[in-house]
Amino acid sequence: MATTELAEQVHHTDGHGDHHGDHPSFLAHHFDTPEQQYDSSKLGMWLFLVTEVLFFSGLFCAYALFRYLRPEVFEGCSEFLNTKLGAINTGVLLFSSLTMAWAVRCAQLEQHKTLVGMLGATLSCALIFLGVKAIEYSHKFGLGLVPPGFLPDDKLDYDPAHLLHGNSTLYLVWMSVPFAVILLGLVIWYIVALTGRNKVHLRMAGPLVVAFACYFVGIGLGMILESGEGHHEESHASVAAVGGEHAEAGHVDGAHANDHASTTEGGEDHAAADAAAAGTAHADVASSAAASGSPASAAVVPPVPAENPGIEARKKVLEQQEKMAEGGVAKTSAGVVAAVEAPQKLVFDKKTAGVFFGIYYCMTGIHAIHIIAGIIVLTWLVVRSAREEFKRQYFGPVDNVGLYWHIVDLIWIYLFPLLYLIR
Amino acid sequence: MALHSTSGAHGHDPHDFAHPFPVWGLLAVFFVLVFLTIATVAQSRFDFGSYEVLVTMVIATIKASLVVLFFMHMAFEKSYNALIFVSSLLFVSLFLGFTLMDSQTTKETFEVKSAADQ
Numbered sequence: 188m189a190t191t192e193l194a195e196q197v198h199h200t201d202g203h204g205d206h207h208g209d210h211p212s213f214l215a216h217h218f219d220t221p222e223q224q225y226d227s228s229k230l231g232m233w234l235f236l237v238t239e240v241l242f243f244s245g246l247f248c249a250y251a252l253f254r255y256l257r258p259e260v261f262e263g264c265s266e267f268l269n270t271k272l273g274a275i276n277t278g279v280l281l282f283s284s285l286t287m288a289w290a291v292r293c294a295q296l297e298q299h300k301t302l303v304g305m306l307g308a309t310l311s312c313a314l315i316f317l318g319v320k321a322i323e324y325s326h327k328f329g330l331g332l333v334p335p336g337f338l339p340d341d342k343l344d345y346d347p348a349h350l351l352h353g354n355s356t357l358y359l360v361w362m363s364v365p366f367a368v369i370l371l372g373l374v375i376w377y378i379v380a381l382t383g384r385n386k387v388h389l390r391m392a393g394p395l396v397v398a399f400a401c402y403f404v405g406i407g408l409g410m411i412l413e414s415g416e417g418h419h420e421e422s423h424a425s426v427a428a429v430g431g432e433h434a435e436a437g438h439v440d441g442a443h444a445n446d447h448a449s450t451t452e453g454g455e456d457h458a459a460a461d462a463a464a465a466g467t468a469h470a471d472v473a474s475s476a477a478a479s480g481s482p483a484s485a486a487v488v489p490p491v492p493a494e495n496p497g498i499e500a501r502k503k504v505l506e507q508q509e510k511m512a513e514g515g516v517a518k519t520s521a522g523v524v525a526a527v528e529a530p531q532k533l534v535f536d537k538k539t540a541g542v543f544f545g546i547y548y549c550m551t552g553i554h555a556i557h558i559i560a561g562i563i564v565l566t567w568l569v570v571r572s573a574r575e576e577f578k579r580q581y582f583g584p585v586d587n588v589g590l591y592w593h594i595v596d597l598i599w600i601y602l603f604p605l606l607y608l609i610r
Numbered sequence: 611m612a613l614h615s616t617s618g619a620h621g622h623d624p625h626d627f628a629h630p631f632p633v634w635g636l637l638a639v640f641f642v643l644v645f646l647t648i649a650t651v652a653q654s655r656f657d658f659g660s661y662e663v664l665v666t667m668v669i670a671t672i673k674a675s676l677v678v679l680f681f682m683h684m685a686f687e688k689s690y691n692a693l694i695f696v697s698s699l700l701f702v703s704l705f706l707g708f709t710l711m712d713s714q715t716t717k718e719t720f721e722v723k724s725a726a727d728q
Contacts, residue, residue: 295628
């Protein structure tokens with residue numbers, strides 16, 4: 188497909204009434220043929236995508252480095268990420284990639300109405316994604332798991348015994364305000380177009396109203412799934428809290444580590460660590476440890492529950508502390524410190540869990556910013572396609588936005604297993 | 611002498627350069643991607659030990675290749691664009707490779723010394 192068919196192209200008429208001499212109006216004057224214009228814009232887009240890939244690779248490099256250095260922190264903190272919501276987001280983005288590729292096909296075949304529909308569907312998926320993301324973020328902010336730059340006292344404000352759920356709704360409301368305002372504006376535009384019988388505006392406003400309403404669909408979806416996960420998280424939290432309690436009890440009695448005796452009590456704790464019984468289990472264990480007072484039962488270490496592998500690190504620390512308390516010399520390995528408060532600090536301070544959440548918020552946050560930029564560009568495309576500006580020889584904008592959107596989806600395809608599916 | 615019209619009649623203009631992807635192809639790729647996503651979530655339930663990350667990355671790379679080759683039309687495009695994209699992956703691998711290699715050369719200086727050492 189040579190692009191130097193100048194002579195034929197100059198004299199070619201293709202039935203359009205909007206020529207300026209030889210050039211159809213969609214052909215910029217510095218290009219000779221529509222195909223040359225298309226190829227040039229495509230090349231520019233691929234070069235931009237290369238910069239995007241390299242940009243995200245920096246974040247992936249940070250991830251790779253810190254995960255390599257602190258695998259237990261990543262495994263433990265990954266428990267806070269809701270796999271179901273992440274999987275839903277992945278499915279939604281994959282579907283949006285399908286509708287985007289289909290939209291490109293529609294533009295190439297001049298199927299204008301379907302094109303607007305497909306672009307609207309892509310937009311809706313993007314906004315569902317953002318809605319689910321808003322639920323995830325507000326839920327974490329409510330728990331005190333904020334980006335490490337905002338940490339008071341350099342410590343994560345996460346207290347397993349007192350999960351703060353009240354604030355998350357406030358954060359969610361603040362995050363949703365811009366979307367609600369935009370939706371309101373779009374509904375007003377739609378009504379104005381309806382009453383003014385402006386068909387073109389109706390074709391634009393309709394899909395946009397549906398799309399921005401889908402943000403709240405995403406919120407609803409997230410709420411349904413997050414409440415199912417809430418109990419699961421509280422059971423983790425109570426197990427972690429029970430582990431902390433045992434550490435203090437062990438130090439007070441200073442007795443032998445007795446893992447065999449711990450299985451019955453550990454088993455009881457594990458079973459009791461369900462959402463409803465969290466508070467009472469905490470109290471029961473403390474009273475039983477204090478009441479018995481005997482060396483055999485005092486220093487108990489709970490068994491590692493299957494759902495929270497991050498507690499393995501804490502268990503190692505407790506065992507090493509026991510050895511040191513008996514007068515033994517523990518081999519210094521990563522994370523062993525003599526102070527009793529260390530196990531609590533070990534996971535939830537800026538240098539450990541803070542690193543994980545810093546990386547998490549950076550990667551998903553920057554990805555979400557890219558989604559927002561994609562939404563802006565897709566809205567522009569909806570407006571243009573409603574005006575039927577794309578033709579068989581001029582579909583570059585749709586194609587290029589499609590490329591951008593697929594890269595955004597690609598990044599998420601890698602993000603999802605790396606952040607959400609760590610064992 | 612209009613060789614094609616805009617009203618939807620599909621006359622074949624020799625200057626058309628678009629190759630629209632068939633709908634069945636789009637749907638097929640989509641369903642394979644969904645299947646692979648389910649596979650990824652399912653494999654996280656099993657313990658592959660040290661191969662965990664590798665298996666995950668292999669599945670993710672297969673999905674990424676499908677998206678790039680078909681949804682982004684790389685399989686049907688001018689190979690110059692493909693060359694540019696693949697070269698970016700080369701640079702990413704250099705970046706990650708050298709950085710991770712370099713991280714091996716320093717000792718773990720981030721740990722708090724225990725009381726025994728002080």
